Amino acid sequence: MTKLASAAISLGLVLLGGGPASAAPPKPSDPVGIDVSWPQRGKTLPKKPAFAIVGVNNGLANTTNPCLATQLAWANTAPDPALTAQPRVALYVNTANPGLQGSWWPNSNHYGGVDVANPYGVCGSLPDNFRACSYMYGYAKAYDDATIRGVEEPQKYLWWLDVETGNSWQTDKADNIADLEGMVAYFTSIKATVGIYSTGYQWGQIAGNVPSSSPLAGLPSWLAGARSLTGAKSNCSLPALTPGSRVALTQYVSAGLDYNYACP
Structure with missing residues (x-):
């Protein structure tokens, strides 16, 4: 992932591909x-x-992984049937809420050929309804991820929202919540499932306390931050990111790769 930004090391987080040299690879079992x-x-x-x-x-949220097709082909070497409760193959997407500083910002509730039902009102109305536009930005990025990045049958995947401080966010956490809710709205509209990847610290900085009425509530949590398989197993007992959620997956770095443990 964007891997929690280089400054996150001091917070006990990890960089993608940069695990401790002494970390042992996982046992075959x-x-x-x-x-x-x-x-x-x-x-x-x-x-x-x-x-x-x-x-x-x-x-970045508005870009395409240049090796997506090759890596999806690799991912499909995972055993069938699945060995854990996790899907054999899932996807993750970068998230952000850059506002007017981004390369594109919505000015209406229309995207992808449809008028989007926006719980925050009309984007582009006067005075500018920034929260409604944040929702539309998230919706649009999810639409793009599912339709123009090269993902076939996007509805069949679990889509993880990668929420990290290394990307651009607003200081108003409610705007960031609206942005992520817009992403969830699109993915659920195509019958895909959604989860959230972050750490408790970064989630607190970006979104904070999510209302129990939010569509983010109850989504499975994928927690980064462990430095070993033992630590990843222990992190299954950490608080989930949103109300009504559970920690479904934890991540650790070993031998230069990101490994993930499916919590019982």
Whole structure:
């Protein structure tokens, strides 16, 4: 992933591809998955991970992973049937809320050929309804991820929202919540499932306390931050990111790869 930004090391977080040199690879008996994206381009990846998660973007929410097709082909070497409760193959997408500083910002509730039902009102209305436009920005990025990045049958995947401080966010956490809700709205409209990847610290900085009435409530949590399989197993007991959620997946770095443990 964008891997929690370089400054996050001091917070006990990890950089993609930068695990401690002494970390031992998982034992064959441990059914762990692997997540990959553009930083692993051209690298030889272990065959038949218990499950695989592939990044759709090239580090930013408005980009495409140049090795997406190759990595999806690798991901499909995962055993069938699945060895854990996680899907054999899932996807993750970068998220952000850049506002007017971004390369594109919506000015209406219309995108992808449809008028989007916006719980925050009309984007582009006067005075400018920034929260409604945040919702539309998230909706639009999810639409793009599912339709123009090269993902076939997007409805069949679990889509993880990669929420990290390394990307652009607003200081108003309610605007960021609206942005992520817009993403969830699109993915659920195509009958896909959705989860949230972050750490408790970063989620607190970006979204904070999510209302129990939000569409983000109850979505499974994927927590980063562990430095070993033992730590990843322990992190299954950490608080989930949103009300009514559970920690479904935890991540750790070993031998230069991101491994993931499916919580019981």
